[in-house]
Amino acid sequence: MSLLDHRSIMQDATEGPLQIDGATLEGGGQVIRTSLSLAFLQPSRPLRLHSIRAGRPKPGLANQHLVGARLAAALSGRALTGDDKGSTELVAAAHEERPLPPSLEAAAETAGAVTLMLQAALPPLLFCAPGRQLLLRGGTDVNFSPPAAHSALVLAPLLARMGVCLDTRVAARGFNDGGPLGQVTVAACCETPLPPLNLTERGKPTSLRAFVAASDAAACRLLAEALQRALSAAAALRGVEVAVEVDAPPPAAEECAEATRGRGGGGGGSG
Numbered sequence: 001m002s003l004l005d006h007r008s009i010m011q012d013a014t015e016g017p018l019q020i021d022g023a024t025l026e027g028g029g030q031v032i033r034t035s036l037s038l039a040f041l042q043p044s045r046p047l048r049l050h051s052i053r054a055g056r057p058k059p060g061l062a063n064q065h066l067v068g069a070r071l072a073a074a075l076s077g078r079a080l081t082g083d084d085k086g087s088t089e090l091v092a093a094a095h096e097e098r099p100l101p102p103s104l105e106a107a108a109e110t111a112g113a114v115t116l117m118l119q120a121a122l123p124p125l126l127f128c129a130p131g132r133q134l135l136l137r138g139g140t141d142v143n144f145s146p147p148a149a150h151s152a153l154v155l156a157p158l159l160a161r162m163g164v165c166l167d168t169r170v171a172a173r174g175f176n177d178g179g180p181l182g183q184v185t186v187a188a189c190c191e192t193p194l195p196p197l198n199l200t201e202r203g204k205p206t207s208l209r210a211f212v213a214a215s216d217a218a219a220c221r222l223l224a225e226a227l228q229r230a231l232s233a234a235a236a237l238r239g240v241e242v243a244v245e246v247d248a249p250p251p252a253a254e255e256c257a258e259a260t261r262g263r264g265g266g267g268g269g270s271g
Helices: 003-009 030-041 063-075 114-127 148-160 217-233
Strands: 018-021 047-050 090-092 103-107 133-138 164-172 182-190 205-213 241-247 254-261
Touching: 018 030, 030 047, 030 063, 030 090, 030 114, 063 103, 063 114, 063 133, 114 133, 114 148, 114 164, 114 182, 148 164, 148 182, 205 217, 217 241
Parallel strands: 018 047, 103 133, 205 241
Antiparallel strands: 047 090, 133 182, 164 182, 205 254
16 A cells, blocks of 8 residues: 555544544555554554454454554554454554663564564654664465565665665574464664655666575475576576575475666565
């Protein structure tokens, strides 16, 4: 969801609590993350989210949304009510100055995506709690979410063009296979005000790095070979330097590729 969508989900925008309709657009978790991550822009006003995830088969807050919401609220100095699993309404009180430790930890009970936790936490981390570090536990490479490599190889380079330094490091990988949770450390800082990001020219690919992780060396080898063949056969990548790296043995599988583009271009990846 872009910042341009805020008028469609905010009501009574001049006084009282900010009212956010969680059924907006697809009615999923992105409304929760976007609302709480940007709530620091209105520090004196409470925030009320209703109809949370109304567009999902199981409406209400799931574990991953709870963890991200609590982390974003802590970073922005807001107390939450209604932060219970399955809740369809969440209220964040107005900002209050609260001491924060140098490092904050957010741990999902399941393999909730750490990259989606980071989406909710990054703006208040940069602008409300500079110098703090995050320790995120959950899924690093799970379905329907950006893999952890996306944060390091795609998001961080783009943000660097705006004067934002984002450092994400995977200490352990976690997949949605019932295995151990992954662990990612995050540090971030930025210049203010942020300069604009200009991506009006695509540029040409100059190199591509691909990463494969699997539960054992044999699986890694097979995946890496298949990926190498597919990338080498891609007409759009002719003349582009391609490198495939393997990360083993942590469980399950991840594929993420980064295309480093020429001047005016951006990166791309899939996972």
